[in-house]
Amino acid sequence: MRLGVLSDIHVVQDVSRREAWHNAYDFAGVEARLRRALELFARERVELLLVLGDLAHDGDLASLKRVLRVLAGGPPMRLVGGNHDGRRPSARLREAGAAAPELPGWRAVRVAGGLRLAGARVACRAVDRCRLARPPALATWGEDLVLLASHFPLLSRERVLTSRELPYAEDLLDREALAAPIMARSAPTVALYGHLHVRDSDSAGALLQLSCGALVEPPFEATVLELRARGEQLELERTAHELAHAPERRDPRLVPAREVWRFRPGGGWERR
Numbered sequence: 001m002r003l004g005v006l007s008d009i010h011v012v013q014d015v016s017r018r019e020a021w022h023n024a025y026d027f028a029g030v031e032a033r034l035r036r037a038l039e040l041f042a043r044e045r046v047e048l049l050l051v052l053g054d055l056a057h058d059g060d061l062a063s064l065k066r067v068l069r070v071l072a073g074g075p076p077m078r079l080v081g082g083n084h085d086g087r088r089p090s091a092r093l094r095e096a097g098a099a100a101p102e103l104p105g106w107r108a109v110r111v112a113g114g115l116r117l118a119g120a121r122v123a124c125r126a127v128d129r130c131r132l133a134r135p136p137a138l139a140t141w142g143e144d145l146v147l148l149a150s151h152f153p154l155l156s157r158e159r160v161l162t163s164r165e166l167p168y169a170e171d172l173l174d175r176e177a178l179a180a181p182i183m184a185r186s187a188p189t190v191a192l193y194g195h196l197h198v199r200d201s202d203s204a205g206a207l208l209q210l211s212c213g214a215l216v217e218p219p220f221e222a223t224v225l226e227l228r229a230r231g232e233q234l235e236l237e238r239t240a241h242e243l244a245h246a247p248e249r250r251d252p253r254l255v256p257a258r259e260v261w262r263f264r265p266g267g268g269w270e271r272r
Helices: 030-043 061-071 089-096 158-163 175-183
Strands: 002-006 048-051 077-079 116-119 122-126 129-132 146-149 189-193 200-204 207-211 221-230 233-242 258-264 268-271
Touching: 002 030, 030 061, 030 221, 061 089, 175 207, 200 258, 200 268
Parallel strands: 002 048, 048 077, 116 146, 146 189, 189 207
Antiparallel strands: 002 221, 122 129, 200 207, 221 233, 233 258, 258 268
16 A cells, blocks of 8 residues: 655645745745645555644644645545644644544544554644543554554653754653553554654554654755555565755655664564
């Protein structure tokens, strides 16, 4: 099965604004890159698109509607909200026109290719003060591979990023409540997230987490994931595609553009 992943799109109404995180935001080029990503996903025969939050920089309805209109031209999609998408991001996305089945929750449901997918919904008191909207319903996950779409990481990467002199965005206030029960699973979980605006990967036992780069700033990434079953082993290949180039102050690429990970029952995830 092939999936496309986008994160941290950060659409605004006034594209002349100046903002930056690791590097300067290119608001003016976001929509063109979004369309370029959909063209890439069509060429790569992507079956499902995951959007990992921060669709709009200010969480305003006009910007969210604009993103959703463009995304409607791509493959079937699932969306999770981020800390920039309003205080109750899932409700805000519904208000902007996202259909309920496009907003995964804690119940693991079957999607394209028979994959089991869950989504982490959050509620925010402020842009950097977010908690889980509800705990995971792990009874619905079973013993299969589950793909978790999240805006926030399960395993904190603060030490890794700060050691590279990269700024670190706030973790979920109750991150451990998200991570602990998932890490206790013997069945594999792949957690995909954005928020940190870096390309990164990490594993702990049966949990593999992959961070996808932002669309609003370099490396302007769209990600393609391919999941393959090889006997009792699972193999996941991640390819990051850079859709544009711009001057950079800091390099947010912590891992190569192509990675292959394998999961062996009883042995966890390992990079091939």
